[in-house]
Amino acid sequence: MTSTQRWTVGGWVLLQLLVVVSFSQAEELVCQQRGDPENPQLSKDGDIIMGGIFSFHSSWKVRQDTYMNKPLLDLGEFQCAQAMIFATEEINNSTDLLPGISLGYKVYDSCGSIARSVKVALALANGNEVVSAPTEAPCTRPAQVQAIICSNVLKCEYVTVLHIFLGGNFFFLQISHFATCACLSDKTKYPSFLRTVPSDYYQSRALAQLVKHFGWTWVGAIRSNNDYGNNGMATFTETAQQLGICLEYSVSFFRTDSSDKIKKIIDIIKASTSKVIVAFLSGMDMNLLIQVLSQHNMTGYQWVGSEGWILESQTADTDTHHILDGAIGLSIPKAHVSGMKEFILDVKQLNLSSNKIFTEVWETFFNCKFKQSNSLSENQRECTGHEDVSEVQNSYTDMSFMPIFNNIYKGVYAVAHALHNILECNETCNYKVQLDLHMVSSTLNKLYFVVKMSNNIEMYIFKCMNKIFDNIS
Structure with a gap:
């Protein structure tokens, strides 16, 4: 099967995930997503929403059990999601960046699957709500998020498939901290892709x-x-x-x-x-x-x-x-972001935020089970909820991925600075400006800004990596 044929077949399958157009008895045109709605693993309301796609469940391990159990939780990917949330909260607590504007987030689990990555990306772009569709522009609505932070799971050819099948109208801004494929530097194919990591070129x-x-x-x-x-x-x-x-x-x-x-x-x-x-x-x-x-x-x-x-x-x-x-x-250069390690290790704040994933994270982190989980085996101890993070040494307490977390941190700040410029923020921001994803992408491509690094508050100029690394011949 040729690449074009494969994309065509895959494209039709993916399009089935998009929307269903149906008529009620009153002949009202209605759009809704086919299948069960996709709900985020982590979320927070805000004036402007950031999207996140991470593979919370992607670890490979030989398991001698049935398909009744959930896949193992990948603590490294969960750390990445926490890094995104840390940057968002830090911006919300700033008086200089986006004053009066609160950033929210919706973070989804792609499970290491390309098809699922596309599905949750569509959920971020379109939302799950059933909406009436005007006849002149069926099944279109403003974007739900301004940018999606993702790794290398959302494979580039599938984004191209959606772009082609939707007549070039499918557009959402992707900022990746770990997608290094040089193929993504082709802006004729991937105009909405940016990254904070060098390409494999x-x-x-x-x-x-x-x-x-x-x-x-x-x-x-x-x-x-x-x-x-x-x-x-x-x-x-x-x-x-x-x-x-x-x-x-x-x-x-x-x-x-x-x-x-x-x-x-x-x-x-x-x-x-x-x-x-x-x-x-x-x-x-x-x-x-x-x-x-x-x-x-x-x-x-x-x-x-x-x-x-x-x-x-x-x-x-x-x-x-x-x-x-x-x-x-080869590895990504070392980095340190003040306060991020402490934030990531503060697992209890997940419970305070009423995030559904808290129980799974806590049980994986401390290798225990809560009584209400109804799956406590003879060899497992019961979680008390008062376990001490400082007494645990595992992949979650290992901060060797800090350079990657730093790339996520910079990606969130890049979007925030772009929005700050577009909304003409000074002491306040101009709420009347209609945000547009193409406008955000264009602003990011010519963006310079300053970020805080290390305990010594070292300052350096960061320019969007898309311009530094992808445009050098």
Whole structure:
């Protein structure tokens, strides 16, 4: 099936998620979303709403149980959502930025699924309400949110599908803290995409230079079979060849592939003579691969990794057989945002906000169960609700993802500064200005602003990363 054919089929499936147009007995045109309404995991009302899409449930783990249980909670993704909320609350408490305007948020769980990412994005763009539709513009309404903070889950070709099938009218501003695929730099295809992280145009070349630096000229390559892996590895391969580096093999897989396909990749590695493996993989794909490599006791390889997995503490926890000992790679520069760590670790504030996800977070965080959960096993202790965060050491208390949190922080501030300019805010803001997503996007593309960093209140000028990294040839 060609790419165009695949998009066409996928496009029709996705469009079924959009709206249903129906007539009542009074012949009134009504628009509503098909299926069950999507409700946010975390939310707060405000004058202006920010959207968030994170994969709260995406962790890979072998489980010997039925499909009656919920997937495991990904505490790292939940940290990212907390970073977004921290920035929002900090802006609301500021007297200088958006005075008199309160920012709210709606944060959804994509479950690591492309289809679900699109569905919750549509919920953010359209809302769940049933509305009467004027005949001259059926099923259209003002955007529910001004921008969506998302990672790399909302795959770019699906956004293009919606853009094409809706006649170019489907537009919502995406700001990503972790989507590094160089393909997203094409503004003719992705005019509403911005990011606060460099594209893989640079990382792929830097990885080739790193391999060359150590004199490794005979290597193997493994990549995620998606835009991130395929584009990143293509650029790495091109640069490596220019530097005199040869690839013995280059294979791809996705975490949902059959065990037979992944076994073939293991066989290729075993049969190879190269001992250096360059892995352009997402964290979830790498976690799966590590489990399979551990089963075959495949140690003694030098791994070179992309930022997608090299910093993940979960990958290290999964590597019980020391498969990745000595692995090297590239990561996002270190950063520190004053007060963010304390905010993220203050899990109790979720309960005060009456967020439905509190119970699940608390039980995962402290490895206990509340009595009302009705799922307390003999080996599990009961949650009291008074557990002490300072006594726990797990992936949630690990702040190694602070550089990513900083990218989220900057993304929220970028939107706030754009809105501040559009609403002509000084001592007050002009409520009469009609916000428009194209206007917000245009303002972001030429935005400069100052953010506070570290305990020393260091100040630096931040320019939207879309302009710095994506427009350099």
